[in-house]
Amino acid sequence: MSEFLNFLMLGLTRGSMYALIALGYTLVYGVLQLINFAHSEVFMAGAFGSFLVVHLVVGEGEGLGGFEQLLVTLLGLVAGAISGAVVAFVLERVAYRPLRRRGAPKLAFLISAIGASFFLSQLFGKLFNRLGNNQFPDYLHKGEVLWTPFGARIKLLQVVIIISAVLLMIFLDRLVSGTKLGRGIRATAEDAPTAALMGVDIDRTISRTFIIGGALAGAAGFLFGYAFVFSNTMGFIPGIKAFAAAVLGGIGNIRGAMIGGLLLGVAENLIPTAPWVGGDAWIGQEWTDVVAFVLLILILVFRPTGILGERLGRAA
Amino acid sequence: MRSTRPATWLVPLALVSALTLSACSNDSSDDKGGGGLGGSGGGETYKIAFQGPLSGDNAQLGINEVNGVQLAIDQANESGDLDFTLELVKADDQGSPEQAPTAAAQVLQDEAVLGVIGPSFSGATKAIGATYGDAGLSFISPSATNPTLSEQGFPTFHRIVPSDNVEGSQAADLFAAKGYKKVVVIDDLSDYGKGVADELQKGLEAKGVAVQRIGVDAKTTDYGSTATQVASAGADALFYGGYDAQAGLLAQALKAANFTGDKYTGNGGKSSVFTDGAGDAGDGWFFTCGCSDATVAPEAKEFSKAYQEAFNSPPSTYSPEAFDAANAMIEAIKTAAEDGAPTRDSVEKAVDGLDYKGITTSVKFDDNGEVDASAQTVNLFVQENGQIKLLGNIKDQA
Numbered sequence: 001m002s003e004f005l006n007f008l009m010l011g012l013t014r015g016s017m018y019a020l021i022a023l024g025y026t027l028v029y030g031v032l033q034l035i036n037f038a039h040s041e042v043f044m045a046g047a048f049g050s051f052l053v054v055h056l057v058v059g060e061g062e063g064l065g066g067f068e069q070l071l072v073t074l075l076g077l078v079a080g081a082i083s084g085a086v087v088a089f090v091l092e093r094v095a096y097r098p099l100r101r102r103g104a105p106k107l108a109f110l111i112s113a114i115g116a117s118f119f120l121s122q123l124f125g126k127l128f129n130r131l132g133n134n135q136f137p138d139y140l141h142k143g144e145v146l147w148t149p150f151g152a153r154i155k156l157l158q159v160v161i162i163i164s165a166v167l168l169m170i171f172l173d174r175l176v177s178g179t180k181l182g183r184g185i186r187a188t189a190e191d192a193p194t195a196a197l198m199g200v201d202i203d204r205t206i207s208r209t210f211i212i213g214g215a216l217a218g219a220a221g222f223l224f225g226y227a228f229v230f231s232n233t234m235g236f237i238p239g240i241k242a243f244a245a246a247v248l249g250g251i252g253n254i255r256g257a258m259i260g261g262l263l264l265g266v267a268e269n270l271i272p273t274a275p276w277v278g279g280d281a282w283i284g285q286e287w288t289d290v291v292a293f294v295l296l297i298l299i300l301v302f303r304p305t306g307i308l309g310e311r312l313g314r315a316a
Numbered sequence: 317m318r319s320t321r322p323a324t325w326l327v328p329l330a331l332v333s334a335l336t337l338s339a340c341s342n343d344s345s346d347d348k349g350g351g352g353l354g355g356s357g358g359g360e361t362y363k364i365a366f367q368g369p370l371s372g373d374n375a376q377l378g379i380n381e382v383n384g385v386q387l388a389i390d391q392a393n394e395s396g397d398l399d400f401t402l403e404l405v406k407a408d409d410q411g412s413p414e415q416a417p418t419a420a421a422q423v424l425q426d427e428a429v430l431g432v433i434g435p436s437f438s439g440a441t442k443a444i445g446a447t448y449g450d451a452g453l454s455f456i457s458p459s460a461t462n463p464t465l466s467e468q469g470f471p472t473f474h475r476i477v478p479s480d481n482v483e484g485s486q487a488a489d490l491f492a493a494k495g496y497k498k499v500v501v502i503d504d505l506s507d508y509g510k511g512v513a514d515e516l517q518k519g520l521e522a523k524g525v526a527v528q529r530i531g532v533d534a535k536t537t538d539y540g541s542t543a544t545q546v547a548s549a550g551a552d553a554l555f556y557g558g559y560d561a562q563a564g565l566l567a568q569a570l571k572a573a574n575f576t577g578d579k580y581t582g583n584g585g586k587s588s589v590f591t592d593g594a595g596d597a598g599d600g601w602f603f604t605c606g607c608s609d610a611t612v613a614p615e616a617k618e619f620s621k622a623y624q625e626a627f628n629s630p631p632s633t634y635s636p637e638a639f640d641a642a643n644a645m646i647e648a649i650k651t652a653a654e655d656g657a658p659t660r661d662s663v664e665k666a667v668d669g670l671d672y673k674g675i676t677t678s679v680k681f682d683d684n685g686e687v688d689a690s691a692q693t694v695n696l697f698v699q700e701n702g703q704i705k706l707l708g709n710i711k712d713q714a
Binding site (some may be wrong): 229282 | 372373418505528529530531532535537538540541542545546550561564565568571573574593596628667
């Protein structure tokens with residue numbers, strides 16, 4: 001039981017990061033019907049941006065108290081979100097809008113996104129470093145155990161990450177369903193030409209959608225770097241996984257991305273390590289990625305539109 | 317995954333090849349290359365290539381080694397005993413099997429290269445062993461330890477470190493002598509990591525010690541679930557077969573998961589990348605390594621001093637081995653040069669016949685390219701207060 005809970009917490013932690021990134025894919029797909037393959041680099045930019053700001057303000061931050069730890073986390077989330085938002089905004093302006101203006105085919109957007117992805121990854125490598133394992137100073141005491149229900153070890157860091165992610169997701173859900181901007185995003189996703197006729201500024205809505213998605217990915221970048229490590233190539237694998245999560249939940253569907261992310265993270269941690277006791281695992285962790293993508297394929301075979309189905313977007 | 321993004325390595329590769337091409341066009345009187353300063357014997361210029369990771373995640377190991385090679389070549393040129401001038405050619409393979417063939421091709425197209433020090437990594441060595449073999453170009457690896465390398469029939473393969481078989485089986489002896497009942501053995505799915513882990517598992521099972529194996533991809537950034545699995549295994553000790561950067565992350569995760577058993581890793585984990593990455597979570601980790609500590613071994617005092625002066629940092633893991641490998645190669649070129657202009661073939665013959673006493677080992681190869689059994693020593697190291705310290709021969713540590 002205690003091991004099961006440990007793996008479940010690890011899965012929820014990783015899954016909530018996947019969910020935050022997946023939201024960016026799904027939002028952009030909703031308004032543009034295209035996959036923003038440079039989104040993983042927005043995530044990476046969030047990690048670097050938040051590190052720079054937090055490190056500048058707090059330094060090595062040894063012996064922080066509880067309230068200061070909370071402030072550091074908030075600062076990191078905000079700095080990561082702003083870095084991600086700025087990069088996503090510029091990305092849309094430079095890599096997408098000129099193509100949209102000229103009515104380029106879908107494939108051109110894809111190539112442009114891949115180019116932007118290379119560029120950003122290499123740019124950060126050049127600006128900072130190309131080391132694989134940059135780390136944040138240990139502000140939150142990574143090893144600190146908060147509770148031990150049933151002998152499991154629930155860590156402060158895990159709780160902080162899950163709560164941050166859930167709050168951000170609730171915030172996004174409210175934003176999309178309850179504000180004027182959210183209505184614009186939904187209208188653009190439903191039928192862009194008609195939305196334009198009804199007075200929605202399509203360009204501005206798309207730009208804001210990128211900013212929102214970028215902010216979430218940037219915040220996830222901070223959480224990821226904080227919990228694990230960050231580097232200029234960190235975006236690739238979580239990016240692919242989050243994209244899979246978005247498809248799993250139903251691409252274009254916001255709640256689907258959240259569920260898909262959490263499900264993927266949990267499955268990735270629980271399935272390869274079963275039966276969660278001391279002995280050998282049935283499958284083994286070297287199969288983690290295989291498990292994740294077999295799950296994706298299985299779900300798509302039985303539900304081609306994902307768990308919750310496509311909702312925001314038009315039928316392709 | 318990096319292999320799916322060719323632009324990541326194409327740029328440095330293009331730069332390196334451009335530099336090498338321009339180096340080729342310099343004539344030998346031009347003293348631009350590598351640092352062959354003054355006092356050189358003049359005459360023909362021959363080149364020794366180094367192949368290893370000079371960029372990427374594992375660059376530190378390659379830099380440790382290439383500096384050792386550079387030092388050996390500079391010292392030989394300055395000594396005045398040579399009738400020729402030596403030059404170093406650097407080929408960056410990032411330690412990866414995918415990029416090793418490109419690096420090897422770059423080495424091979426330079427006719428003046430008579431021998432290679434490297435590759436540093438087992439996977440890269442496996443990828444290019446046949447290529448160098450076909451070209452008759454002798455290569456001595458200072459650190460590729462996978463056991464199967466000497467069984468591939470690579471005709472020009474040599475290494476001056478014991479294979480993981482030796483490291484793995486001697487570690488198994490140590491674990492049994494320490495009375496461990498159950499050991500968790502983790503590997504990173506690489507040629508090196510899996511090789512040493514397999515050998516250790518074999519040795520432990522032969523001695524009746526229970527083994528639990530876990531494989532974790534070397535690109536993992538989150539060792540949480542691995543550490544949880546290890547902590548729940550109820551094992552007395554853990555061995556990680558893999559490289560330094562990942563071992564550092566694992567060390568942190570294990571500390572967070574409250575694993576209390578003894579922690580070991582092999583030669584791939586022993587470096588400043590580990591101590592920096594793991595921080596105080598690395599204290600108490602043991603390292604098995606068929607390498608010596610250049611800062612304490614008496615034979616190596618002079619080497620350490622010269623290295624510190626030349627590169628402004630103390631020699632690190634595999635620097636002394638690379639220094640020895642380069643000196644052995646220089647010795648072989650000298651021998652080959654006694655009977656007229658040395659060729660790749662005559663150098664290869666001379667390497668096979670070497671009997672050279674280096675600072676870490678005596679260099680004398682058997683038919684498979686392994687260093688003579690009598691010279692294969694595995695040492696045990698431990699991290700204390702962030703520093704790696706030599707404990708001594710692993711056989712004396714139980």
